[in-house]
Amino acid sequence: DTEVTQTPKHLVMGMTNKKSLKCEQHMGHRAMYWYKQKAKKPPELMFVYSYEKLSINESVPSRFSPECPNSSLLNLHLHALQPEDSALYLCASSQGVVGTGATDTQYFGPGTRLTVL
Amino acid sequence: AQTVTQSQPEMSVQEAETVTLSCTYDTSESDYYLFWYKQPPSRQMILVIRQEAYKQQNATENRFSVNFQKAAKSFSLKISDSQLGDAAMYFCAYRSSNFGNEKLTFGTGTRLTIIP
Numbered sequence: 001d002t003e004v005t006q007t008p009k010h011l012v013m014g015m016t017n018k019k020s021l022k023c024e025q026h027m028g029h030r031a032m033y034w035y036k037q038k039a040k041k042p043p044e045l046m047f048v049y050s051y052e053k054l055s056i057n058e059s060v061p062s063r064f065s066p067e068c069p070n071s072s073l074l075n076l077h078l079h080a081l082q083p084e085d086s087a088l089y090l091c092a093s094s095q096g097v098v099g100t101g102a103t104d105t106q107y108f109g110p111g112t113r114l115t116v117l
Numbered sequence: 118a119q120t121v122t123q124s125q126p127e128m129s130v131q132e133a134e135t136v137t138l139s140c141t142y143d144t145s146e147s148d149y150y151l152f153w154y155k156q157p158p159s160r161q162m163i164l165v166i167r168q169e170a171y172k173q174q175n176a177t178e179n180r181f182s183v184n185f186q187k188a189a190k191s192f193s194l195k196i197s198d199s200q201l202g203d204a205a206m207y208f209c210a211y212r213s214s215n216f217g218n219e220k221l222t223f224g225t226g227t228r229l230t231i232i233p
Contacts, residue, residue, distance in 0.1 A: 040226075042223035042226055048219050050219055096219075106212075106219075106221055108154075108163070111160050
């Protein structure tokens with residue numbers, strides 16, 4: 001089972017709203033990721049939670065804040081977003097083990113399409 | 118920093134024929150992982166195939182196989198007996214083997230069209 005679920009599938013929000021994206025996996029993975037993907041572009045890494053440690057892409061603005069309530073859940077809280085934040089937001093998870101013999105493949109969820117008005 | 122280059126923005130192939138998508142990368146590391154993901158119009162990123170750099174044998178998954186040339190830093194994907202369901206954007210991706218460097222570096226993608 002390589003399923004990663006994301007909710008909601010679509011989200012439309014105003015610039016003053018606060019909303020959250022949810023990601024869940026039940027594969028016992030220890031690493032979870034948030035990616036942002038603009039149209040016709042490859043995904044760009046925003047955050048990594050690996051073994052309860054958060055790593056941040058320094059180019060990500062503070063209006064995005066991740067939260068990891070437990071090892072199966074990863075939320076992305078959104079506040080005061082801008083229209084240019086409209087994109088597909090992809091969550092992924094992996095075992096979190098690296099080194100020879102452990103490929104640590106990332107498995108992706110179906111994404112949340114976010115539109116900021 | 119690692120970079121991944123996909124020089125073919127678009128490719129098309131006749132149904133049941135074979136097509137090869139190109140990918141080159143640049144790295145100073147000796148141990149790493151390479152992946153091909155497909156992203157159909159549904160937008161979900163689906164793993165197609167993966168290759169560990171320390172393995173000389175090319176990975177194969179049913180109709181999908183890779184030609185991994187480590188010295189040339191080349192990692193092409195061959196799709197045999199192309200099917201309509203193969204139509205998608207294909208991304209080549211690189212991942213370091215170093216713990217703490219989990220980032221996937223993607224190429225810009227190749228859009229594959231299957232002609233019936």
